[in-house]
Amino acid sequence: MRVEGLRLNYGGADIVKGLDLELPAGRISVIVGANGCGKSTLLRGLSRLLKPSAGHVLLDGDELHRLAPRALARRVALLPQTPVTPEALSVRELVAHGRAPYRSALRRESGEDRAAVERALDSTQLQGLADTVVSDLSGGQRQRAWIAMALAQETDVLLLDEPTTYLDLAHQVDVLETVWELNARRGTTVVMVLHDLNLAARYAHHLVALKDGVLVAQGSPAEVVTTPIVREVLGLETVVIPDPVAGTPMVVPRAGAAAVITRSGEPGAGGDAAPSGTHGPAEQVAAPAKPTVRNSNGEQA
Incomplete structure (x- = not known):
């Protein structure tokens, strides 16, 4: 994924200011910086939730903002910060929602959809909790369930916005170990926002440091x-x-x-x-x- 001259704004004010980035394929990139520096805004731009006022986001040479929604959802998965926990939904049912980009009104759940859900449950070590209601899970288990849903999309790129928010240290490490193992096993390109520099340094192959919407440094x-x-x-x-x-x-x-x-x-x-x-x-x-x-x-x- 490559970013060229990217500008993102809210209410006419630039938050991300002319950013140029190269996010290596098949690796874990972590965006770091102080509160309000533009980390989550950048991730929204990478997921097309926010339209650039200037510049481009390229995925394998394709302009991200020109892809059809269904085509984009088959290539990029986003786990937002603190997603709303559904009521009375089992882990397996939640993960199955990740197959939405492959379904239509005329195409219901297929054998491949079911297989993708089982693979995602296996990858996140949630098979034993597959029939548990999501709201009954611990914080770390719940976050792994959301990651499993994103994995069920079977995309090349996974975007995670502060996946360790509100988790204690043990659950933070649990979630990041899951992400690390998934990257190692599947080769998925991961881009995530983290606040903890020490955890970012431990789990990232590539770091991006921002200040006031401007790139300060990127590299190992x-x-x-x-x-x-x-x-x-x-x-x-x-x-x-x-x-x-x-x-x-x-x-x-x-x-x-x-x-x-x-x-x-x-x-x-x-x-x-x-x-x-x-x-x-x-x-x-x-x-x-x-x-x-x-x-x-x-x-x-």
Whole structure:
């Protein structure tokens, strides 16, 4: 998926401002940045929920906003932030809704539709809960059910808007492990928005950092999660060290409120001076303490 000169606006105000991106096929890309920087707006543009005021979104060379709705739904699946939980609907019934792009008034559920639903349930480890009412699931299980519905569409691209919102850490990891395994098994291109930089660095192959609707950096976690870039994107003084488990970059905020950068770009009064340097490799202050489980290239140890 490629983005060229993309502008997206609400009420005449540009939110995403002339963005150029290359989102690698078959990999997991994560969009990061402060609240209000345009992350979710960009995802809406990538899913065609928001029409660009300028620029293009290309999928395998095809202009996304010129595709017929049914053709688009067979190529791109979107899981929005905090979808409304249906009442009295089983997990299997919810997942079956993902087959809507393949049905019509004259074509009801086929054997292939049923097989696709079973594959999605298997992939998300939900077969044992297939007949459970969705509203009775835990937060993590419910999110996996929504992901299964998106998987049942059998698209090449899966867009996830903050899939870990309102989940505790254990359920966040559960959902992201599910996404990682699906990408590894199916080769689906995944683009998602996350707030947690450390989880983003651990589960992404490719990171996109935004500030005020403008691209600050894109590349591997090691290229993007650095002290200078975190300072620019979040206005926060940090140290970046290797994650002792995964070996990926891990952001540690400096102690004290004075570590927060002011609008002028200078450290807050009374705090340590901001470290000098340009956008370069992460500040490595310690080697991984344990054998890595997953390295920065996404390989299992």
